[in-house]
Amino acid sequence: MSNWIGFATIVRREFKRTMMTINQVVWPPVITTLLFLFIFGVGLGSTLRQMDGVPYVQFLLPGLVMLNVIASSYDEAASSLFQQRFQLSIQELLIAPLSDLELLLGYLTGSILRGIVIGALIMLLGLLVVHLEPRHGLVLFYFMFVTALLFSSVGMIGALLAKTFDNLAIVTTFFITPLTYVGGVFSSIQILPPIVHQASLFNPMLYMVDGLRFGYIGRSDVSPLIDATIVTLLAVAAFIIAFWMVHRGVNLRV
Amino acid sequence: MGSADHGERRSEIADGVLLLSEARTVEHGRENSTATKDGAIDGAVSVRRLVKRYGDLVAVDDLSFDVAPGEFFGFLGPNGAGKTTTINAIVGLATFQSGSISVFGADAVKEFRSARSYIGLSPQEFNFDRYLTVEEILVYQAGYYGIPPSRATPRALELLEQFELTDKRRATYLQLSGGFKRRLALARALVHEPKLLILDEPTAGLDVELRIELWEFLRRINAGGMTVFLTSHYLEEVELLCSRIGIINHGKLVALENKDTLIAKHGQGSLQDVFLELVGRHVSR
Numbered sequence A: 001m002s003n004w005i006g007f008a009t010i011v012r013r014e015f016k017r018t019m020m021t022i023n024q025v026v027w028p029p030v031i032t033t034l035l036f037l038f039i040f041g042v043g044l045g046s047t048l049r050q051m052d053g054v055p056y057v058q059f060l061l062p063g064l065v066m067l068n069v070i071a072s073s074y075d076e077a078a079s080s081l082f083q084q085r086f087q088l089s090i091q092e093l094l095i096a097p098l099s100d101l102e103l104l105l106g107y108l109t110g111s112i113l114r115g116i117v118i119g120a121l122i123m124l125l126g127l128l129v130v131h132l133e134p135r136h137g138l139v140l141f142y143f144m145f146v147t148a149l150l151f152s153s154v155g156m157i158g159a160l161l162a163k164t165f166d167n168l169a170i171v172t173t174f175f176i177t178p179l180t181y182v183g184g185v186f187s188s189i190q191i192l193p194p195i196v197h198q199a200s201l202f203n204p205m206l207y208m209v210d211g212l213r214f215g216y217i218g219r220s221d222v223s224p225l226i227d228a229t230i231v232t233l234l235a236v237a238a239f240i241i242a243f244w245m246v247h248r249g250v251n252l253r254v
Numbered sequence B: 001m002g003s004a005d006h007g008e009r010r011s012e013i014a015d016g017v018l019l020l021s022e023a024r025t026v027e028h029g030r031e032n033s034t035a036t037k038d039g040a041i042d043g044a045v046s047v048r049r050l051v052k053r054y055g056d057l058v059a060v061d062d063l064s065f066d067v068a069p070g071e072f073f074g075f076l077g078p079n080g081a082g083k084t085t086t087i088n089a090i091v092g093l094a095t096f097q098s099g100s101i102s103v104f105g106a107d108a109v110k111e112f113r114s115a116r117s118y119i120g121l122s123p124q125e126f127n128f129d130r131y132l133t134v135e136e137i138l139v140y141q142a143g144y145y146g147i148p149p150s151r152a153t154p155r156a157l158e159l160l161e162q163f164e165l166t167d168k169r170r171a172t173y174l175q176l177s178g179g180f181k182r183r184l185a186l187a188r189a190l191v192h193e194p195k196l197l198i199l200d201e202p203t204a205g206l207d208v209e210l211r212i213e214l215w216e217f218l219r220r221i222n223a224g225g226m227t228v229f230l231t232s233h234y235l236e237e238v239e240l241l242c243s244r245i246g247i248i249n250h251g252k253l254v255a256l257e258n259k260d261t262l263i264a265k266h267g268q269g270s271l272q273d274v275f276l277e278l279v280g281r282h283v284s285r
Helices: A004-020 A027-043 A056-086 A090-094 A100-129 A137-161 A165-185 A194-200 A204-217 A224-248 B004-032 B083-091 B112-118 B134-144 B149-162 B178-190 B208-223 B235-241 B259-265 B271-282
Strands: B045-054 B057-067 B072-076 B098-103 B119-122 B196-200 B227-231 B244-249 B252-258
Touching: A004 A056, A004 A100, A004 B134, A027 A056, A027 A100, A056 A090, A056 A100, A056 A137, A056 A165, A056 A204, A090 B134, A100 A137, A100 A224, A137 A165, A137 A204, A137 A224, A165 A194, A165 A204, A204 A224, B045 B083, B057 B083, B057 B098, B057 B244, B057 B252, B072 B083, B072 B208, B072 B235, B083 B098, B083 B119, B083 B196, B083 B227, B098 B112, B112 B119, B119 B178, B134 B149, B134 B178, B149 B178, B178 B196, B178 B208, B196 B208, B208 B227, B208 B235, B227 B235, B235 B271, B244 B259, B244 B271, B252 B259, B252 B271, B259 B271
Parallel strands: B072 B227, B072 B244, B119 B196, B196 B227
Antiparallel strands: B045 B057, B045 B098, B244 B252
């Protein structure tokens, strides 16, 4: 990478875009999380039993962090790149002396930062509202980072393949949201019936939520090493596919 | 680039860009005279046996031509002839199946960083970033070319002043009139101080007064050493400004000559007549 300023300019542009849409992309996940914490902590807290040996609200929080890291990083990459394709402003970057890698990393960095910042804001809420501090900070950060990389790359792939804004919603509506919700965000897979438990092991979101939960509260359903291996492999694969598509100029260069 | 009573102002605009162009011409003089490995002299643009297909459609068919440094080159053709495809291939917006393109000696694919940094493009369709203000559009564009904000900001302010966009600097491009959008497109193309300015229908949608002002501006920057590559459907514009003309039809070059020679050769009065004679048989009229 030699055009560092070009790369930094893309990241700066992504940050500016996030700040200009702050009421759409930053505050909603924060407020939704606050409502979850209120409902499951204050509202239903006394009626819910512990999950995995910790109060339910503490079990829930890592899942909510991961839910929002996934949604934010995907959404930033997908909507930003697709909008630029749609409005042709992507041409400003394509005619500039930026390599395919610089272009890709610029978008990915912007999306990863958004995912991590929103995840950190939710963790800050956790600290203030439920007084929950991360057990293994580095592990937690690793899972946030690799998952954000994975879904930023998926967002890039989606943005390059999409023909309409509606196409972008397919990934979120039919894959990301349902898989995340049944991926151990709200309950441990240990309490599921055996067949559902086995089926859950094929859900990639489980390993992201589980790994982050280990970093956050020190408990997991699966080995953190297995979690890390699966999530890392998926992230590397998604990155390679996204790079290949940018390099081939799929729906970028005619 | 203002109204008629801004004649002096227009001269300042052009002079400002002229000085930059002159400085760059001196710097570029050595490069312009270097020879490539095959012995050919580097042109501002050298297109060799370019082929671009879209499925079964051959959009550009074995196209070769050169544009000399400092030249005002007109590139004409009917709709769908392959003009924009060729421009897109030169600037990096289109890939191509075979052939080569170099810009001031830099291969457009292998040495894309140098090649692209030499080019400033003012496209036909407005493609500004809607999240940025007018000033930011220039600063960010310079950033994509590797120019840090500390250098890009004064350069952007200078261009805004020259193109009389200073009081619009905090507006988004959607708030600008058509004429101001064209000025912004030109300012953006010049923000990284290119050696070659490619203009795709630069006066589309402009009123007569603005068009004449733009012509005057382009003449001045070309006189200052900037190579200009113009494609336009306004043939009188091309006839007025360009010293040499290439005409493309169905992806093939059908003429490439000095303007006066081209018109004289066909023994008719205007470039429009020549153009219609060369491509008219292929155009439904």
